[in-house]
Amino acid sequence: MEKKEAEIIQNEIKKEISEFKKKINKIPSLTVILIGDYIPSQIYVKNKEKKAREVGMNSEIIRYPKNVSEKEVLNKIEQLNKNVKTSGILVQLPLPDQISKERIINAIHPSKDVDGFNPINVGNLSSGYKSIVPCTPLGCLLLIKKIEKNLSGKHAVIIGRSNLNGKPMAQLLLKENCTVTVVHSKTNNLKNECLKADILVAAVGVPHLVKKDWIKENAIVIDVGINKVGENIIGDVNFDDLKDKAKAITPVPGGVGPMTIACLLKNTLECFKARLI
Numbered sequence: 001m002e003k004k005e006a007e008i009i010q011n012e013i014k015k016e017i018s019e020f021k022k023k024i025n026k027i028p029s030l031t032v033i034l035i036g037d038y039i040p041s042q043i044y045v046k047n048k049e050k051k052a053r054e055v056g057m058n059s060e061i062i063r064y065p066k067n068v069s070e071k072e073v074l075n076k077i078e079q080l081n082k083n084v085k086t087s088g089i090l091v092q093l094p095l096p097d098q099i100s101k102e103r104i105i106n107a108i109h110p111s112k113d114v115d116g117f118n119p120i121n122v123g124n125l126s127s128g129y130k131s132i133v134p135c136t137p138l139g140c141l142l143l144i145k146k147i148e149k150n151l152s153g154k155h156a157v158i159i160g161r162s163n164l165n166g167k168p169m170a171q172l173l174l175k176e177n178c179t180v181t182v183v184h185s186k187t188n189n190l191k192n193e194c195l196k197a198d199i200l201v202a203a204v205g206v207p208h209l210v211k212k213d214w215i216k217e218n219a220i221v222i223d224v225g226i227n228k229v230g231e232n233i234i235g236d237v238n239f240d241d242l243k244d245k246a247k248a249i250t251p252v253p254g255g256v257g258p259m260t261i262a263c264l265l266k267n268t269l270e271c272f273k274a275r276l277i
């Protein structure tokens with residue numbers, strides 16, 4: 001069901017882009033900056049480029065060796081900020097030690113920040129204003145809303161408090177009028193907190209942390225975890241253990257992952273459209 005949902009979004013984007021091409025002969029353009037040779041990042045970035053091209057966007061990857069200076073990357077971002085043809089800029093994380101994540105994220109113009117990580121976008125989201133929303137939590141919300149339209153009054157528990165996932169996920173669910181609990185590595189009695197969840201989002205990076213006796217009957221369970229264990233990629237949730245108890249549960253791989261990319265393309269299209277006005 002999740003893959004289908006991502007495909008539906010991608011097909012809508014593809015249709016919209018082909019109409020722009022016909023009408024104004026312009027299409028969105030996504031630039032991804034990839035630093036170093038970290039294998040998972042190489043795979044993610046290749047996938048993003050492939051999907052962007054499939055929907056008819058321009059997509060380019062700018063690659064730097066792992067010892068590139070921060071100045072060089074900042075100069076490139078400045079150039080891309082000014083380039084009218086660039087709709088969206090994404091710098092793949094993690095970054096090597098000599099480069100400040102904070103300075104890089106702040107350098108990306110908020111109107112081209114397709115990740116939604118720039119503090120201007122983060123602030124707008126937490127204030128309830130219009131903003132670019134980080135792709136993974138946005139994808140999770142779309143999946144949750146496919147199952148349950150009205151989330152008002154539901155108790156959502158989010159495991160993990162990262163800037164990429166946990167915090168923006170909490171903001172999105174608050175906007176939907178959920179009661180939100182964010183739990184993390186220092187939380188006392190994690191299991192008891194999870195048992196309160198109508199909606200449980202696991203974004204913590206601990207393989208199969210969530211077990212059957214951690215959820216209540218009919219909970220919606222969203223697994224953001226991508227953990228390499230031996231040759232396998234497994235989630236933060238023990239899918240097989242929970243699948244008959246949960247109302248809905250996303251698998252890893254194939255659940256949230258495709259939605260993240262679909263939402264990245266959605267954000268890029270929105271940035272493109274905002275520049276036409």
Ligand code: GUN
Pocket residue numbers: 090091092093094115135136164
């Ligand atoms: N690394 C892992 N996930 C992400 C993401 O969503 N965006 C960026 N820029 N880097 C990542």
